[in-house]
Amino acid sequence: MIMVRAIVRPEKADDVLAALMDAGFPAVTKFSVAGRGKQRGIKIGEVTYDEIPKTMLLSVVKNADRDFVVETIMTAARSGKKGAFGDGKIFVSPVDEIYTVSSGVCETATGEEA
């Protein structure tokens, strides 16, 4: 299993959540973050804004679904057709074990119940 962490524009978060729901990946955690990227924030006149509000979406999916989920998030989070600076980043990291608290069931990295 892998954890997909996506940092997207706050106004695009609802689009991404809807796209994931339609694609069959309902389970998502969302929280607000602030950050800057390679462009060192936004400079408007004399003022530089380098703590730009963003939304982080976190979802754990099977290894096989990785490309599809990343593609779904990327398409939904992109502004316009070409995209623009500030559309965000997606990070993918491995997950060893997943426990469901209500049932206590453990799933291993390959997605099998252990």
Added chain:
Amino acid sequence: MKEVIAVVRMNMMNRTKQALTDAGIDGYFAHEVQGRGVGLANPHVLEGAASGYEEAVALLGERGKLYPKRMITVVVPDKDVKAVVKTLIEVNQTGKPGDGKIFVMPVGDAVRVRTAETGEKSII
């Protein structure tokens, strides 16, 4: 070292904090988050609809709503992972959908900023 990320009900936070302290876990990091799971029905709405409340009936079939949750991140040595997960499950389990999920992920390295210690020494 492993990173244990738990997403749990927010009314369980005080109990969870106490249980972690009792289990000898002193350092962790908590975040207010919103989330949804694979459960496609809200048990409260189902209960209301079964009792015949019109408002609850109108909410049936609603999907994709995000519920407020708390996320706890603990970084522990490999040998403590089982104990931490067991503690978190014991405290947060009500048996109903929405109790949350626990993810165990590998951590490459950790550094204590004050002393520049790395590895397991930095988290003990």
